[in-house]
């Protein structure tokens with residue numbers, strides 16, 4: 001037995017009872033390497049969801065400082081100007097965009113986003129300059 | 132209810148004064164007709180009704196009443212009983228707004244007096260953020276403490292940015308937007324200028340505030356700002372004439388009176404040092420909030436604050452007219468050789484005869500969330516720049532909200 005393996009076993013002994021050690025040895029003898037490694041592999045990372053319409057639009061609004069509910073509120077406000085009162089609560093940005101797109105169509109929501117960004121451009125960013 | 136009006140009149144108009152007082156009382160508005168300590172009686176009333184006639188003009192005590200009311204920010208309801216000589220009329224009084232009773236105190240005139248007094252009796256309170264020392268957090272706490280008053284306590288708030296540095300306007304609004312307000316002659320500078328294209332007529336004052344909470348469905352509960360302007364520095368130097376300053380002061384008081392009628396709280400952010408602008412703010416305010424940093428030099432600023440306001444108001448002050456708010460304390464004791472700086476400052480102020488009872492219990496911690504870092508981003512709703520909206524920092528939010536509660540209570544709002 002090499003030094004590294006002995007060290008590993010010793011460190012195990014510090015935290016396990018003899019009964020636990022025995023059941024571990026038994027399991028190791030019974031299984032193949034592949035099975036053992038698969039059992040202790042770290043969980044697979046969840047696949048990143050493909051950027052859809054709503055997440056892309058939300059990303060464009062990242063230039064706005066402040067909570068997502070504010071951005072959602074402003075976006076709803078722009079659409080309200082042409083479509084009348086909308087009873088969607090300003091919560092998370094992506095869910096709000098999804099609901100708006102379902103009700104008014106992606107085209108209308110994208111146009112409202114362009115509109116909102118153009119208005120912000122006109123009112124200027126918070127950046128201060130020296131002359 | 133507290134005293135609604137103090138009546139100021141010459142001896143020959145006492146019958147008219149009694150009629151007005153009776154009418155006010157009948158409408159649930161207690162009025163003071165005579166007082167031994169006239170100054171105190173004026174301070175205790177929400178406004179002063181001035182009966183104007185040649186007799187009143189010649190009456191020295193009545194003249195003193197008016198001067199005192201103006202120096203102490205008491206709104207005035209001028210009632211013209213008999214014509215007075217043009218130049219004799221106190222230039223300080225806005226006679227365009229007078230109620231005309233030259234044909235006697237008819238029912239419409241009496242109703243108009245009742246309506247004016249009622250508006251003042253029910254008006255909001257004015258609070259000045261003031262300290263002679265600069266950089267103590269006047270601006271950043273104005274924004275954040277009163278955002279708490281608005282968001283947590285449902286108060287309607289209007290800020291007035293009275294500092295030529297206009298940091299409060301910078302805090303909330305991007306440069307382009309400020310420039311547009313300025314191009315429309317709708318900044319505080321256009322209140323201070325009485326004539327010409329840069330001036331805003333008094334009837335537009337109520338439309339000057341810019342909305343800072345732009346959430347949909349806001350309703351009546353507003354959170355607004357009268358935008359600042361660097362040209363206000365002209366009134367801190369000696370470039371303006373006595374007359375121009377008198378006009379500016381009267382117009383500024385008119386702005387505050389109009390805003391008080393619409394908002395629960397009017398909050399003035401003032402420049403450091405003591406200038407004409409300080410006079411404007413102090414004479415228009417019911418209450419002064421002085422942020423203080425726990426450091427050696429702060430105590431001088433506080434002592435000077437008491438001297439300056441006493442001189443402006445021309446009377447001894449009460450500590451109930453002030454709130455001292457410790458700002459920038461550490462979240463855990465900062466001991467050096469067994470000596471806690473924050474605690475030492477607190478104890479020093481708490482033991483002081485004048486400011487001791489003005490010291491607020493809640494203190495504002497030193498935190499990166501209150502540092503105003505430059506950003507190059509857009510803002511859809513300016514109120515979201517305050518810590519109350521931007522950060523999930525429970526301790527900070529709680530200290531801002533409890534400071535707001537205490538200040539509002541002390542200010543009688």
Ligand SMILES: Nc1ncnc2c1ncn2[C@@H]1O[C@H](COP(=O)(O)OP(=O)(O)OP(=O)(O)O)[C@@H](O)[C@H]1O
Nearest residue numbers: 265266267268269270271403459497498501502503
């Ligand atoms: N509690 C705090 N924690 C962290 N930073 C703070 C705190 N209070 C104030 N500051 C920062 O200190 C600086 C000065 O504050 P502020 O501008 O509000 O002071 P002021 O009294 O209005 O100054 P002036 O006298 O120039 O008007 C600002 O950058 C502000 O962000």
Ligand SMILES: [Mg+2]
Nearest residue numbers: 269270294298
């Ligand atoms: Mg300031």
